[in-house]
Amino acid sequence: MFNNSSKILFMMIMIIGVLITVSSNSWLGAWMGLEINLLSFIPLMSDSSNNSMSTESSLKYFLTQALASTVLLFSSIILMLNNNLNMEICNSFISVIILSTLLMKSGAAPFHFWFPNMMEGLTWMNALMLMTLQKIAPLTLISYLNANNFLMVSVILSVIIGAIGGLNQTSLRKLMAFSSINHLGWMLNSLMISESIWLIYFIFYSFMTFILIFMFNMHKMFHLNQLFSWFMVSKSFKFTLFFNFLSLGGLPPFLGFLPKWLVIQQLTFCSQYSMLMILMMSTLITLFFYLRICYSAFMLNYYENNWIYFVKFNKFNTNLFLILTFFSTFGLIFISLFFFML
Template identity: 50%
Template sequence: MLFMINSNKMFFLFILFFSTLISISSNSWLGCWIGLEINLLSFIPLMSNPNNLLNSEASLKYFITQSIASINFLFSILLNLLLLKNFIIDNFISTLINSSLLMKMGSIPFHFWFPNIIEGLSWFNSFILMTWQKISPMILLSYYMNFKFLFLVMIFNVIVGVISSFNQSSLRKLLAFSSINNIGWMLAALMISENLWMLYFLLYSLFTFIMCFLFYVINIFYINQLFNFNLNFLIKFSILINFLSLGGLPPFLGFFPKWMIINYLLYNNLFIISFIFIMTSLIMLFVYIRIIYSSFMFYSIKLKWSKIFMKNNFMIFINIFSFTSLLGMLSSTLFFI
């Protein structure tokens, strides 16, 4: 594995993988609920660590919040089976189902647990929580969507994710609020097309993986550590490129799915939502650039006692992915022209 994983936890990783397949391939709501429960019970052993109180506290918080979301989901699907269908009841049940699934993925307005839990996790568990754990709720959300409710959630996701990113000292919390911001984009992509959502999710997962792996390799968790350590220039350049891709700056590859979403919103005369999405992306880029700019400025200070020499062959692939991101948008633009 790319991250250092205990061999005893490999079994729970396989269960985590298959539980997601159970949820998305089930032909009944009860089967989806069972898959979500197996997913929860398989992720708890990955999070918990008896030698680290923060991990144990995070796993307990995660279990409580996910259990509440699962109870709400089960209650809503039982209401869906028992009550007679009319417009008001159907609207109410769809809102309940959507709310429980939004709570599962850590979206607005049920996002308060997400940054607190991710602060107590390792980089590997943070990567799983920000990417893989969103697959089941997102796909189940596409089965029963309340569009008016999700439009509000989508807008508040991008706004709150950007506002909360300011004055953050923790890199894990910064990526958590970036994930909340990207949930808004993913909901927009999901309402447009599942293929567009899949493209956006794959690119988001790639950039998040690179960021988590880089921070894991150099063993940093806070923003001020980027300033103090005399890191390799290529590492800082890779962090810069992937931050800009994550923010959606052209010509980087992360701009491509956002560009498609904005085109669809403008084509359907949703100018206000497009304006909000574009402005929040610009503010998020400002947050990223402010961090990286300060980090590059501190690069000139040569501290002899904090030299870091890295001999990791995987860094070559990270740099290749970074330059692919730099050139990918240019090639994709030529392709569509």
């Protein structure tokens, strides 16, 4: 088990790896940053109270990322040789291979097979880093490539698989994993439109994901039946939970609708109505299973189990969560009023 100073050191190295990848001007430097990021994240994954599942998840993550890194390095070398020696190798084919490795690193469909099962063995803090911080470097490298046709296929598969995969899930970590895949499809689509819209979407998605995972980690929740049991403990917890769920799903007038609003507006300007229809239908499916959970919580009586006990939580954490929930719930209204006044 690592102490807190060691964990902070690994997190700093992980952030340095992301910065090296983002600021690199060659594929070799980007690969080096990805490897630094990988080797600093694996000790954080394996250092967990659930030793068997965390070790299995760290091994799955290492094998998947090592495979993607090997193919990325090989493709980068071929691409550099092709540019320097004028070899008769199609650059677009190499770009598709590089894009596939980056999609595998980020967990996008159709290379998402490792992501939900690996999320099941992580702690909430590691899951938060995997769904937010670990996606910055691959998505930044994807923006450098010109393979929009293959990227569009990945967008469609990501939003569909992310929406359908979360329908019958009872594990909160797998539910968040499929939600991340769905949002990743939206982010890839925004990346095809404008990098500024992608950055806005990623910031808002990270904020909403942080609120939910902060709450799950504070209450030590991992399954849906734990949520229903806690409704007997706190009524305010019930409302704040599902306000954040609906905000993450993108339901207006919550804050989570704002980044999707920007993507919908740009797709309308570009007359990409078929892609817009697919994205909106996937969001409706996502909102369906969120609202189904909400309906069960608000409309049905759920009696307290014998093993439920009351815990006195940190007042600072509770107040911080309520403040973040307030911004997640009413943030869109304040932002709209601000731009209306301008």
